[in-house]
Amino acid sequence: MLIGGLQKFSLINYPKKAAAVIFTQGCSFLCHYCHNPELVIKDEFNTPLNEEDIFSFLEKRQNQLDAVVISGGEPTLQNNLIDFIKKIKKLNFLVKLDTNGINPNVIKNLLDLKLLDYIAMDLKAPLEKYPKVTNKDFSSEGIEESIKIIISSNIDYEFRSTLVKNLHEKEDIEKMALSIKNAKLYILQKFVSKVTLNPTYSKKKAFSDEDMLDMKKSALTHVKKCFIR
Numbered sequence: 705m706l707i708g709g710l711q712k713f714s715l716i717n718y719p720k721k722a723a724a725v726i727f728t729q730g731c732s733f734l735c736h737y738c739h740n741p742e743l744v745i746k747d748e749f750n751t752p753l754n755e756e757d758i759f760s761f762l763e764k765r766q767n768q769l770d771a772v773v774i775s776g777g778e779p780t781l782q783n784n785l786i787d788f789i790k791k792i793k794k795l796n797f798l799v800k801l802d803t804n805g806i807n808p809n810v811i812k813n814l815l816d817l818k819l820l821d822y823i824a825m826d827l828k829a830p831l832e833k834y835p836k837v838t839n840k841d842f843s844s845e846g847i848e849e850s851i852k853i854i855i856s857s858n859i860d861y862e863f864r865s866t867l868v869k870n871l872h873e874k875e876d877i878e879k880m881a882l883s884i885k886n887a888k889l890y891i892l893q894k895f896v897s898k899v900t901l902n903p904t905y906s907k908k909k910a911f912s913d914e915d916m917l918d919m920k921k922s923a924l925t926h927v928k929k930c931f932i933r
């Protein structure tokens with residue numbers, strides 16, 4: 705595992721649980737608005753953290769933490785993700801995976817092995833607009849497959865979209881919600897201007913509160929619950 709960071713305590717990354725968050729290095733996308741370029745661009749990677757140190761930290765926190773969140777970058781690109789999660793489960797932690805959905809087979813394997821308790825999948829754009837938003841040319845078939853696998857799983861999950869004005873249009877949201885039709889939970893996140901992978905995006909504007917509410921309303925025509933975060 706290439707691990708670029710460890711957040712030792714978080715109350716906002718796993719719903720209603722105290723969690724540690726592990727950030728893996730490497731991603732399949734180059735989203736313009738990405739807030740973690742140091743986990744995406746190889747030249748910006750820090751020296752990876754030592755896995756043994758992570759496990760000795762987790763062993764000591766078994767009584768204080770409920771869960772471990774594996775985030776990125778894109779965790780499903782890591783070669784030994786399955787064994788890594790097996791070791792975390794042996795310590796009796798709940799495990800949440802944050803993914804961009806690029807590797808449906810890895811998600812399916814993890815679910816079949818009952819190694820996940822929660823999945824959060826980023827929905828970047830309407831499917832035909834993925835290359836524009838992710839800054840990568842690729843077919844969206846894998847994304848569609850991951851959506852199906854997650855919706856038909858029997859664990860808790862959420863889809864979430866970070867919305868950037870002028871990269872996304874208000875009309876995109878209904879199409880995005882339609883692509884995850886009947887999903888249990890869809891979260892709309894307002895873009896926050898700070899460090900971004902494409903520096904010109906750090907000055908981009910967020911949608912207004914009113915626009916966010918309109919988009920929530922249109923998302924709710926297709927999904928069961930929708931929140932603004």
Ligand code: SF4
Pocket residue numbers: 731732733734735737738739740744776777778804826
């Ligand atoms: S925002 Fe995009 S580029 Fe950044 S980690 Fe997520 S999927 Fe990768």
